[in-house]
Amino acid sequence: MSYLECNARERIAQVFDPGSFEEFLPPSLRIVSPHLAQLDAPVSFDDGVIVGRALLDGQLVLGAAQEGGFMGGAVGEVHGAKLVGMLERAVRERVHAVLLLLESGGVRLHEANAGLIAVSEVMRAILEVRSQGIPVVALIGGANGCFGGMGIAARCANAIVMSEEGRLAMSGPEVIETANGVEEFDSKDRALVWRTTGGKHRYLLGDCQRLVLDDVQAFRQAAIDVIREAQGQAELTRAELEDEHMMLATRLRDFGGIAEPLDVWKALGIPDPAAIPMLDAFEFTGLAHAYRKGVH
Template sequence: MISFAECPARERIALFFDAGSFHEWIPPVERLTSPHLAQLGVPSAFDDGVAIGRATLDGQTVFVAAQEGEFMGGGVGEVHGAKLVGLLQRALRDTPAAVVVLAESGGVRLHEANAGLIAVSEVMRAVLDVRAAGIPVVFLIGGANGCFGGMGIVARCADFIVMSDVGRLAMSGPEVIEASHGVEEYDSRDRALVWRTSGGKHRWLIGDCDALVEDDVAAFRAAAIAAMKVSRPVTLEALEAEHALLAARLELLPLDTDGQDQATLLWHQLGVDKAERVPDLDVDDVRALRAA
């Protein structure tokens, strides 16, 4: 096994896609960096924290984006977002078998707040345009930084989400919640709490991800190959069904949980037997819980 979480972005690409097939667009040699970071005196990266390009996966041509969590937590700024949008718009022209995003991001880069927010909205629109054209958009989430903020929203706009048990997906990151509501509400240092409420096992059990895999590059690859065959049309009926699902989920949790752990309580309400044991189960056992 090769840990997906421990690999940097370009190593993931090299291990994940067919050997030697990745062709990068706007590589670091072109030195396209954020103008905002330079003005603030903040160190830049020559790829602005994301690698994009074309590769083959199981012999099929796909478009690729891999965020680098080691650079500003994979945060989205103006150039970073523009590269993602350009990739998706080119997919509309060239119609690859799929667009595969190896996501690792804390959300919008605070140094470029307004530009980053605009970029995320443009990425969301581009994802929906690609889906509407019948090209599957697949998100892989298993990096150490998780997939939070604007990129968490973008991921939920995709056709298919693959997560590992160590991956995390949410709108607000743990530190953001703690800063807004206090440590009594959410202790970001409580790793067990963080993974119960945003980790891959939780997202799988409540239906927010489509495949749960081990923290292994080969497992992610196999799941992505299967996901390329899944294209879910963007329709009013699908949107209404999603709203109904979210409304029903909200009804499952009482306003006052009387100090009980909310994730565990929700798993109980969803019919998970002995829900308190979920964090200690391996991936195969957790997958079986939802199948049951």
């Protein structure tokens, strides 16, 4: 089953152990955004995010799934509060891990200040969960990608699992084009968009730890694997943070003047960068393993 084509509830049903998901604040409670109602904008009774507890490979976890079909998964006050509450509950209940199925264009313009505050609280809560030794893993493979504040929040997790179809960045292509013009970034050039923000590029740069096929079961197995690997080392230490800063400084030094991802891949030493988009996930990861090491 295609992860890309599933909605949030379908992903939950397939990623977690069958029938194990227990939703907190379900749609029947009718907890909606007060800001959207005041603007006569459509509301969703789960406010575009589903949170709850479940089993993953028999282990108790908490999880959240953003619904890209409602405002592109954008974060508002209620949406963000549900994520924060779920993360805080993970600490209280001492669960095995937290799994975030992210699909978001960022913060809702309708409730921008509330959304920005909410995203900052999500980041703080993710790091608090990690400080308690509980791994946090993000899955990114939805049609809307993972942009804006949620893109930053994803990078606060222990690990990110992406498909080639997933996208991860601070600013979305349309936002960059609107702010700086089509000359800076042509959002209609889909090949360029995926070369720049897609899973393969993020894997090569070290921003995601697993690249999988666009298949729900592949995402599920990768989540199980990376959670197992992160047990006992979930907390973000100062040494790891310094390593991350060094990696980013090296990236800026080596690639800061390069505008085209193909040229970044060439600079990494990949012999035929133009072939990268045509490789499937297995072929690509086999090729990329040796070259992505130099990024860290």
